[in-house]
Amino acid sequence: MTDALLQNPSSRTFDIRKIVADLGYPSHWNWCWENYKPTVIELSRARGLRRHLEIGAGRDPLFQPGEAAQLGLDITLNDISAHELSLAPSGYGKVVCDIASPQAPDILGRDKYDLVYCRMVMEHVPNVAAMWRNINAILAPGGVALAFFPTLYAAPYVLNSLMPEKLSRFLLETIFPERKQDGGDPKFPAYYNYCFSSEARMMPMLRQAGFSEAVILPFWGYAYFSKFPGVKQVDAAFNRLAERRDWRSVSSFAYVIATK
Numbered sequence: 001m002t003d004a005l006l007q008n009p010s011s012r013t014f015d016i017r018k019i020v021a022d023l024g025y026p027s028h029w030n031w032c033w034e035n036y037k038p039t040v041i042e043l044s045r046a047r048g049l050r051r052h053l054e055i056g057a058g059r060d061p062l063f064q065p066g067e068a069a070q071l072g073l074d075i076t077l078n079d080i081s082a083h084e085l086s087l088a089p090s091g092y093g094k095v096v097c098d099i100a101s102p103q104a105p106d107i108l109g110r111d112k113y114d115l116v117y118c119r120m121v122m123e124h125v126p127n128v129a130a131m132w133r134n135i136n137a138i139l140a141p142g143g144v145a146l147a148f149f150p151t152l153y154a155a156p157y158v159l160n161s162l163m164p165e166k167l168s169r170f171l172l173e174t175i176f177p178e179r180k181q182d183g184g185d186p187k188f189p190a191y192y193n194y195c196f197s198s199e200a201r202m203m204p205m206l207r208q209a210g211f212s213e214a215v216i217l218p219f220w221g222y223a224y225f226s227k228f229p230g231v232k233q234v235d236a237a238f239n240r241l242a243e244r245r246d247w248r249s250v251s252s253f254a255y256v257i258a259t260k
Contacts, residue, residue, distance in 0.1 A: 016144075016215050016257050019046050027243050029221035032253050036119055036148055037062055039255070041071065043144055049114035050074055053138065055099050056121035058084035065091030078108065100130040105137035114143050122149040123157070128194035132209035132258075139260040145211075147256045151197045154252040155235065156224040161192055197254035206258055214258035218251040 019042050023035055040062065043049060050073055054061055057077035068075045068091075076093040079085040085094050097107045116135050125131050135145045150157050196202055197218035206214050220243035225232045242250045 015046065016043075016213075016259070019043060020215065020217065020257075025217060027217070027219050029219045029252050032148060032217075032219045032255060040115070040117055040146060043146065043257070044071070044073065044115060047114075047144065049144060051112065051114045051140070052076065053078060053108065053113040053116045055116065055118035055135075056080070056124075057088060059087035061088050061092065062117070062119070065089055068092075076108075076113070099134055100125050100127045101134075102130075104134045108134075108138045110137055111140050113138055114140055115146070116143070117146040117148075119148040120150070122147055123190045123192050123195050124188050126191050126193055129205050129209065132194075132206060132211075136210040136260055141260060143260045145256075145258045145260075147254075147258075149195050149254060149256075150192070151195050151218070151248075151251045151254050152192050153250055154222065156222060157190070157192055157195070160190055195254075196248070197251040198248045202256065206256070211258040211260060214256060217255040217257070218246070218248055219253040219255075220251055222252050 020039070023038060023042060025031065025035075040052075044052070052073050052075045054063075054075060055078050058079045058081065061075070061077050063071070063073065063075060076095060077085060077088055078095050078097065078099060079088075080096070080098045082096045085096055088094065095108055097104050099108075116139055122128050122131065132145075139145060152158065152161075194202065194205060197216055199216060202216060203214070220239045221236070222239075225235050238250075239252065241247075
């Protein structure tokens with residue numbers, strides 16, 4: 001698969017592409033889940049990005065305090081929910097605020113962080129363009145943002161966006177009981193605003209947010225239909241075809257790595 005750039009490759013862009021290549025990026029969905037943390041670590045190591053902000057960290061931050069200390073990282077956790085953030089381990093700075101709000105840059109600190117990242121958060125934000133603008137504002141010059149999110153128009157997310165929230169929650173919790181509200185991975189309403197791996201849809205918004213360059217990595221596949229024989233096989237075959245042909249409009253997930 002090819003990646004997309006906001007402008008002609010520079011040494012900094014080449015660095016991002018090399019980091020991803022060294023991690024062995026393929027476009028199958030298992031890789032994006034298994035290599036999210038290694039990608040954050042490698043970006044940090046390769047570019048000396050020590051001051052981190054994890055957006056939407058909630059109860060399940062990417063790094064445990066001992067890992068952060070071992071890696072020499074200064075990590076701040078953010079979430080819109082004080083309750084979710086209260087369930088995170090102690091040992092971090094914690095900031096409760098809506099990352100897309102006009103006040104977020106002043107609350108979190110302008111030009112403060114070297115690396116800002118989030119996983120499975122952007123689909124829950126109604127105004128993702130505002131979120132990217134705020135991420136740019138809180139990044140130090142030369143800082144990097146990494147966003148990992150599901151993308152339209154993969155079938156499960158189209159269905160989720162069309163269903164009433166109560167119905168989609170019931171179906172998800174019936175098929176995957178671990179996703180119940182009292183479990184460790186609750187479901188939240190999803191909007192899928194700017195959740196695309198298409199350059200045509202994403203690049204103008206990233207430019208307007210103030211980023212100088214970006215790499216988009218698409219992925220295909222998921223496990224949502226794993227308990228439906230027949231449907232599972234047909235859907236998997238379609239995703240393999242879409243992956244081979246680089247059909248971004250039906251990708252399942254994406255990494256966006258953007259530099260201020």
